[in-house]
Amino acid sequence: MAGYIARRLLAAIPVLFGLTIIVFLIMAMIPGDPATAILGSYATPENVAKLNRDLGLDKTLFEQYVIWIGNLFQGDLGRSYTLNRPVLDEVLERFSATLILAGTSLVLCSIFGLLAGIVSAVRQYGWADKVITLLVLIGISTPSFWLGLILILIFAVNLRLFPASGMYAIYGGGDLPDLIHHLTLPALTLSVVATGVIARLTRTAMLEVLRQDYIRTARAKGLSERKVIYKHAFKSALVGVVPVIGIQAGFVIGGAVYIETVFQWPGIGSMLVTAISTRDLLLVQGGVLVVAATYVLFNLLADVVQTLLDPRLR
Amino acid sequence: MTDTAQSAAAKSKRSSARPGTLALLLNNTLATGGLVVLAAICLIALAAPLLPLANPDVTAPVDRLLPVFSDGHLLGTDHLGRDLLSRLIWGTRVSLAVGLSATFIAAFFGSLLGLIAGYAGGRVDTLIMRGIDMVMAFPYILLALAIVAVLGPGLLNALYAIALVNIPFFARNIRGITLGLSRREFVDAARLSGKSPAQILFIEVLPNVLPVIVITMSTTVGWMILETAGLSFLGLGAQPPQADLGSMLGEGRKILFTAPHVSVIPGLMIFALVMSINLFGDGVRDVLDPRLRAGSLTRPVSRTAVERGDTPVPPPSEKGGVLDVRDMRTEFEIGGSVYKAVGGVDLNLAEGECLGIVGESGSGKSVTAMSIMGLVPTPPGRIAGGAAYLDGEDLFAVSDRRIRKLRGGAVAYVFQDPLSTLHPLFTVGEQIKEAIGTHQPLSSAEVKKRAIELLSLVRIPNAKERLSAYPHELSGGMRQRVCIAMALANDAKVLIADEPTTALDVTVQSQILTLMNGLRRERNAAILFITHDFGVVSALCDRVAVMYAGRIVETGRTGEVLARPQHPYTAKLIECVPVLGEPERRLDAIEGRPPVVNNLPDGCAFADRCQRVKPECRSGDIALVMSSEERGVRCLYPLNTEGTA
Numbered sequence: 001m002a003g004y005i006a007r008r009l010l011a012a013i014p015v016l017f018g019l020t021i022i023v024f025l026i027m028a029m030i031p032g033d034p035a036t037a038i039l040g041s042y043a044t045p046e047n048v049a050k051l052n053r054d055l056g057l058d059k060t061l062f063e064q065y066v067i068w069i070g071n072l073f074q075g076d077l078g079r080s081y082t083l084n085r086p087v088l089d090e091v092l093e094r095f096s097a098t099l100i101l102a103g104t105s106l107v108l109c110s111i112f113g114l115l116a117g118i119v120s121a122v123r124q125y126g127w128a129d130k131v132i133t134l135l136v137l138i139g140i141s142t143p144s145f146w147l148g149l150i151l152i153l154i155f156a157v158n159l160r161l162f163p164a165s166g167m168y169a170i171y172g173g174g175d176l177p178d179l180i181h182h183l184t185l186p187a188l189t190l191s192v193v194a195t196g197v198i199a200r201l202t203r204t205a206m207l208e209v210l211r212q213d214y215i216r217t218a219r220a221k222g223l224s225e226r227k228v229i230y231k232h233a234f235k236s237a238l239v240g241v242v243p244v245i246g247i248q249a250g251f252v253i254g255g256a257v258y259i260e261t262v263f264q265w266p267g268i269g270s271m272l273v274t275a276i277s278t279r280d281l282l283l284v285q286g287g288v289l290v291v292a293a294t295y296v297l298f299n300l301l302a303d304v305v306q307t308l309l310d311p312r313l314r
Numbered sequence: 315m316t317d318t319a320q321s322a323a324a325k326s327k328r329s330s331a332r333p334g335t336l337a338l339l340l341n342n343t344l345a346t347g348g349l350v351v352l353a354a355i356c357l358i359a360l361a362a363p364l365l366p367l368a369n370p371d372v373t374a375p376v377d378r379l380l381p382v383f384s385d386g387h388l389l390g391t392d393h394l395g396r397d398l399l400s401r402l403i404w405g406t407r408v409s410l411a412v413g414l415s416a417t418f419i420a421a422f423f424g425s426l427l428g429l430i431a432g433y434a435g436g437r438v439d440t441l442i443m444r445g446i447d448m449v450m451a452f453p454y455i456l457l458a459l460a461i462v463a464v465l466g467p468g469l470l471n472a473l474y475a476i477a478l479v480n481i482p483f484f485a486r487n488i489r490g491i492t493l494g495l496s497r498r499e500f501v502d503a504a505r506l507s508g509k510s511p512a513q514i515l516f517i518e519v520l521p522n523v524l525p526v527i528v529i530t531m532s533t534t535v536g537w538m539i540l541e542t543a544g545l546s547f548l549g550l551g552a553q554p555p556q557a558d559l560g561s562m563l564g565e566g567r568k569i570l571f572t573a574p575h576v577s578v579i580p581g582l583m584i585f586a587l588v589m590s591i592n593l594f595g596d597g598v599r600d601v602l603d604p605r606l607r608a609g610s611l612t613r614p615v616s617r618t619a620v621e622r623g624d625t626p627v628p629p630p631s632e633k634g635g636v637l638d639v640r641d642m643r644t645e646f647e648i649g650g651s652v653y654k655a656v657g658g659v660d661l662n663l664a665e666g667e668c669l670g671i672v673g674e675s676g677s678g679k680s681v682t683a684m685s686i687m688g689l690v691p692t693p694p695g696r697i698a699g700g701a702a703y704l705d706g707e708d709l710f711a712v713s714d715r716r717i718r719k720l721r722g723g724a725v726a727y728v729f730q731d732p733l734s735t736l737h738p739l740f741t742v743g744e745q746i747k748e749a750i751g752t753h754q755p756l757s758s759a760e761v762k763k764r765a766i767e768l769l770s771l772v773r774i775p776n777a778k779e780r781l782s783a784y785p786h787e788l789s790g791g792m793r794q795r796v797c798i799a800m801a802l803a804n805d806a807k808v809l810i811a812d813e814p815t816t817a818l819d820v821t822v823q824s825q826i827l828t829l830m831n832g833l834r835r836e837r838n839a840a841i842l843f844i845t846h847d848f849g850v851v852s853a854l855c856d857r858v859a860v861m862y863a864g865r866i867v868e869t870g871r872t873g874e875v876l877a878r879p880q881h882p883y884t885a886k887l888i889e890c891v892p893v894l895g896e897p898e899r900r901l902d903a904i905e906g907r908p909p910v911v912n913n914l915p916d917g918c919a920f921a922d923r924c925q926r927v928k929p930e931c932r933s934g935d936i937a938l939v940m941s942s943e944e945r946g947v948r949c950l951y952p953l954n955t956e957g958t959a
Contacts, residue, residue, distance in 0.1 A: 018448045023460070030464050124613045137596075141589035143540055145547050146563060146581030153574050210613045213734040216689055220729075221749045221800065222722035225616045235739050254455030258544055262567070272456075273548050276463045284463045288456055295453045310739055311784040 004314055005304055012300050019292045020072065024065050027285050077289075078282040082275070087286035091268065095290055097167055098267035100179070101260070102253045104187040109194035109252070110245055116195070117202020117241075122229055124207065132199065139196035144255055148189040148262035155185060165264035186263040190255055194248040201244050205237035212236070239310045246302025250295045345597020351590035355583075359407040368397035370404045371555050379573045392562075392576050393569055401557060406583055408558035412473050412551075413539030419477035420538070421531050424484020429515050429523065431485065432492025443489065446482045454479050458541065462550045469542075469558065472551035476541050480534055487530050491523050525602045532595035536588040543584050559584045614691030617717060618644075618684075620710045621696050627711075630703045636840050637663040637686070637725075637808050642700035644678075644685045647693070653912040655681040657864035658700065660938075661842070663808065668834060668841040670855035670872065672848060672887065676908050678864035679844045683812045686842075687721050704808070723753045726801035730813040732793035736785040742769075742796045743781030749803040768799040772829060791822035795829070802833065809834075812844045827853050848888050852876055857944060860884045863919035864911050866938060870945040878954035880947040883920045918949070926951055 039047055052058045056067055071077070077087035120132040156164035162185045168174050169182075209215065210233050218232045257269035264270065268287050275283040307313045358365070368387075374395035382390045389398035431442040449457065461475035495501060496519065504518045545551040546560030547567075554561070559580045566577025628640040644656035656678045663669050673679045684690045686702045686709060702709040704724060709717065729735040737745060746765040750756065756764065762781070769777035772795040785793055794814060801809055811830070815823040831854055834841055843855055851858050851872060859869040860881065868881040879885040906923040909915060917932040918924070924931070931950055940946035941955075 015448075015451050019451060022448060022452070026460050026464055121613060137589065137592060141536065141585055141592050143543060143547075143563075143581060143584045143588070145544060146577070146584065149563075149567060149570055149577055149581065153570065153578075157571060207613050211691070213729060213731065214737040217727075217729060217735045217797075218737070219616060220687065220689055220721055220727040222718045222720070222752050223748070224718060228616065232737055232740075236737075239739070250453035251455070254453035257455055257459060258547065261548055272459055272463075273550070276459065276550060277467070281463065284460065288452075288460045291456050292452050295456075296451055299451075312738060312786050 004307055008300055008303055008307075012296055015296050016293055019296065020069055020289065021065070023285055023289050023292070024068055026288075027281055028061060028064070030281065072289075077286040080275075080280055080283045082278050082280045082283070087282050090271070090283065091286045091290050094266060094268040094271045094287070095294075097265060098253065098256050098260070098269060098291075099294075100167075101183065101186055101190065101265055101267055102249070102256050104183055105190040105194070105252050105256075106245070106249055108187060109191040109198055109248065112191070113195045113198025113245075114202050114238075114241065116199035118206055118229070118234065118237075120199065120203040121206035121210070129203075132203075136196040136199050139192045140200075142192065144189055144193060145258040145262050147192060148186065148259055151185050151189055152262070167266055186259045186265055189262075190252060190259045193255065194252050197248060197251075198241065198245060202237060202241050205240040206233055208240075209233045209236040235309065239306055242302050242306045242309065243299075246299040249298035249302070253291055253295060253298075342597045342600065344593050345600075348590040348593025348595075348597065351586060352594055355406060355587055355590065356410065358403055359410055362403045362407050365403070367400040367403060370396060370400040370557070372396065379569070379576070381573075382575050382579075389579055390573075390575055392566065393573070398576065398579060401562060402559075402579060402583055405557050405559045405562050405580060406587070408469070408552065408556070409539055409543055409560065409584070409587070412469060412542045412558060413535060416473050416477040416480070416538045416542060417531055417535045419473075420480035420534070421484055421527055423477075424481040424530075425488045425523070425527050427481065427485040428488025428490075429492050429519065432489040433496045433511065433515055433519065435493070435496070439489070442485070446485050449479070450482045452479075455541065455544070458545065459550070462545060467550040467553060469546070469552040469556060472542050472545040475545070476538050480538060483534055484527070484530050487526055488523055491526050492519055495519050495522055529599050529602055532591075532598045536591040536595065539591070540584065540588055559587075612693050614693070617688040617692070617714060618690040619692040619696040620688075622699050622710065625699050627701050627708065630701075630706055631660070631662060633662050633664075635662045635664045635667075636705060637661070637842065638703040638706075639682075639686065640701045640703070642682065642685055642702060643698040644681050644690055644695060645698045646695050651912045653910070654698075654864055654914065655695075655911055656685060657911070657914075659861070659864075659866055661859065661866075663840045663842060665807070665840055666834065666838040667857070668831075668843055668855045670843045670845060670851040670858040671861055672845060672851055672858055673861035674846060674887075674908055676911075677861040678911070679846075679861045680812050681864075682861070683727075683810050683842060683844050686810065687725055687727070688717055689721075689727070719753070722749055722801075722806075723804050724806060725808045725810065726804070726806035728794070728797050728801045728809065728811040728814045731817040732790060732797050733785065733817070735797060736793060738785055741782050741784055742788070743783075746781075746796065746800050746803060749800045753804040764803070765799075768803060769796070771802065771833075772796070772799045774799070789822075790818050791825060794818060794822075794826055798826070798829065798833075802837070805837065806839055808840045808842065810842045810844075813846070814843075815850060816845070816847075823850070824853075830854065848876065848890070860887065863909055863914060865919070865948065866946075867920070867948045868946065869938075874945065880952035880954055881920075881949045882924050882926055882953060885953055 039051060049058075056064055059067070075088055077091065079085070080087050080090055083090055116132045116136070120129045123129045152164045155161045163169070163182050167179065167182050169178050206229075210229075215228060215233055218228045223232070256265075256267055257272060259265065260267040260270035261273055268291060272284060272287045275281075275287065374391070377387070377391050377395040378393055380387050380391040380395075382388070384390055387397050387399065389402060392398055392401065427442055427446070431439045452460075457479045458472075458475040461478060462471055465471035465474065501514060501518055504514045509517070542551060543558065543560030543563070546558050547564040549561070549564055552558045552561040557565075562580040563577050563584070566573070566580065570577055630638050631640060639659060639661040641658045641660060642656055643654065643658055646653040646655055659678075659682055661669065661671075661682075671679045671682060681690055681695075685697055688697075688709070690697070697710055701711075704720065709720070712720075736742065740748075743762075743765055746768060747758075747761045750761050750764050750768075751758075754761075754764075765781060766777045769780055774780055774792060774795050780788075780792075785796070788796065794817075797814070809830075814830075815826050818826065827850065830841065833839070841854075843851070845851060855872050857870065858872045858875050859866045860875070860883065861867065862883050868875065868879065868884045875884060876888060879888055909919050909922070915921065915932065917930075917934060918927075918936050921927045921931045928951065936948055936950060938946050938948040
């Protein structure tokens with residue numbers, strides 16, 4: 001088992017390298033000449049050439065990448081020109097906020113999605129199944145950024161139950177209850193679509209598993225229906241659902257871009273949107289890289305969990 | 315599922331004339347609803363220039379932020395006094411156009427990559443798919459953001475970004491299908507006839523891949539509309555004065571508290587659009603990919619439904635016995651027709667006795683075995699009549715709680731394929747211990763001790779170590795021993811073995827048979843042994859019942875039936891068994907196929923395959939005539955009757 005995890009970790013390294021190449025190339029493809037952009041259009045050719053040399057832009061793409069990745073290993077992602085601080089500092093600070101939001105949503109959508117899927121499968125064609133199926137359809141069709149606005153209107157403006165924006169109260173906040181209070185609406189909004197996807201898949205997986213011969217064996221043993229469904233069938237269904245939860249992690253982290261903008265959550269998503277509008281490309285680069293790497297790690301985690309569940313994969 | 319039901323289901327699919335795609339689609343209420351809403355939205359969006367709408371871009375500061383249902387502005391106005399209804403319809407037009415264009419671009423390039431990768435295989439395939447994997451390693455929306463960051467904000471750039479990040483979905487799906495198709499005969503034939511790879515790809519392969527492309531499009535187009543709207547909402551898509559639904563929502567957000575309708579209305583439109591597309595898309599997928607159709611995955615309930623109707627329940631027979639099955643009828647209702655898998659079966663099993671049930675696939679022997687403890691899947695199965703008495707207790711009438719107590723307790727099963735009947739994710743120890751713990755109030759140490767005893771009992775070496783093995787780590791014979799150990803866990807009175815040796819090779823087969831025979835003598839358990847193999851019957855069973863088309867056609871003591879079969883079908887079955895030392899013996903397969911049990915002919919079900927058939931065999935109901943207590947045959951002109959009464 002430990003050997004397997006080590007192998008999977010090793011296998012993730014080329015993927016992470018590939019990510020750095022793609023991120024580097026995307027940024028290198030940006031049209032226009034950075035030196036001219038920095039110095040303005042009246043710069044002399046000598047000055048442009050000098051700046052290009054200083055920035056390392058006269059080197060080949062490959063040399064530039066090697067330098068860039070070398071700096072990356074030293075924790076140097078460059079300096080944000082809009083914020084005038086190291087990209088890494090800003091990204092890490094923002095990233096923790098995103099991780100709180102996306103992590104909570106991921107936990108919520110896993111719990112609700114699995115539960116709804118099981119209930120739906122067990123009560124197939126019953127009213128609970130119909131209600132859940134309809135809710136799932138509505139959930140995956142709702143634009144999350146709009147749902148966030150609606151929830152703000154209802155729960156923040158009208159009912160005044162939850163704050164409309166931010167991560168902590170400006171005065172006297174900062175503790176866990178305050179965080180949860182601020183987290184509730186955005187985390188719920190962010191989890192809706194993923195809940196729907198997971199519920200749908202769990203339902204199908206459960207229905208598939210419940211037809212298997214070993215479920216008949218479990219029944220022939222005289223097990224209670226609760227054990228048949230929640231122990232025997234659910235464990236098998238979970239093996240199929242876990243990788244999808246891993247993939248949903250990507251959608252949740254990505255979807256955080258909208259939710260952080262709507263709820264003014266100080267995470268990496270809202271940072272990216274601002275950075276794109278202000279053309280602060282080093283910040284975009286750093287943000288994209290960190291989020292993409294996290295996604296790779298989430299998928300790795302899903303793989304490991306799947307292997308823990310299914311001995312045949314070891 | 316049982317073989318009868320499966321072949322029946324397959325039959326019904328073939329025989330029912332397949333209705334047209336559109337008809338199937340319209341049968342689905344939700345899909346039809348989606349189609350209607352979608353068509354209405356598209357029509358209105360298309361007709362926008364013809365409708366009497368205000369100019370969507372004309373500002374009128376005096377009329378700013380009018381509420382819904384104002385004079386002249388049905389949906390009110392926005393912060394610049396522009397008519398919201400008009401902007402909504404024009405915005406929908408833009409969103410639809412962008413979403414559809416992105417879908418087509420993604421479908422075109424994704425399918426092309428998939429076709430090439432799948433057809434070319436080898437290094438080309440590896441190269442393309444590694445690239446696709448790389449792109450998929452990014453969170454979807456993040457990659458779109460990065461692309462917009464490079465290209466700069468704008469509607470067209472958002473469109474490209476969304477199309478690009480969706481290419482992998484198409485490439486992956488199409489590659490999988492193409493890979494399968496390019497190994498098929500018709501592609502080989504085209505290749506041999508000298509067609510170029512391009513011709514083969516686009517003339518031979520593409521038409522077969524098209525349904526998958528359409529399915530993938532129908533499932534992604536909703537997403538693409540949502541995501542382009544999302545980018546516009548963030549201010550990275552449509553730039554003013556151009557507006558799509560997303561940017562309307564984004565602008566409205568700034569005045570959410572003062573004029574919520576400005577942002578609520580475009581959001582509702584996005585929702586309606588995406589929801590209708592998803593409903594319709596699900597319908598399309600169901601029609602094009604029948605495997606996924608909702609009804610095809612029906613969950614079997616914990617116990618077979620018993621619908622004995624008004625027919626009186628037959629009383630237990632005078633013979634008594636541990637297990638007494640009387641006129642049992644089990645049916646499957648599939649696609650409107652009823653398959654009588656078991657059509658009135660009587661069985662009687664005394665203590666310590668072994669009764670074999672023999673028949674071809676589809677004869678109803680497995681369904682008979684499953685019906686006794688209610689293990690036939692419902693739907694589609696149901697017990698339509700008769701009774702099964704266990705020590706005088708009608709198993710079809712007892713409570714669910716009682717049947718659970720008896721299952722694995724007094725009556726235990728051993729099934730055919732031990733690889734699929736053992737749970738792959740639990741160790742054999744866990745599974746055996748569970749079987750013990752369910753029926754006996756023992757401490758976990760005692761349960762473990764008992765589990766080890768059971769494994770030793772079925773001659774598994776190193777029983778203690780084997781407890782922590784998973785089923786896939788054992789050989790087929792070992793797995794079946796585990797299943798038998800599990801069945802013996804609670805001193806069952808009746809052991810029902812459904813082809814327990816069929817999936818095993820011959821030497822292991824005989825070991826398992828010897829084991830079962832020994833256990834029967836040691837424990838005095840009655841065995842109901844289902845098999846298609848007379849050789850196995852002769853090794854183990856005291857008596858045998860031959861089944862054909864859901865009914866018993868001959869029964870008697872094993873030796874007697876083997877020596878002097880009376881039913882022509884039995885005779886044929888026995889001829890099929892190879893005998894050691896008689897290589898010249900002809901092994902005749904029985905010509906023809908058993909009848910399908912939803913439409914049994916009058917008279918003898920075997921008539922069509924019988925060489926001795928006479929006209930009177932084809933009418934009326936032919937009874938099982940008992941010539942003695944144990945011997946009976948369902949034939950008007952039985953063989954080998956001399957010597958018996």
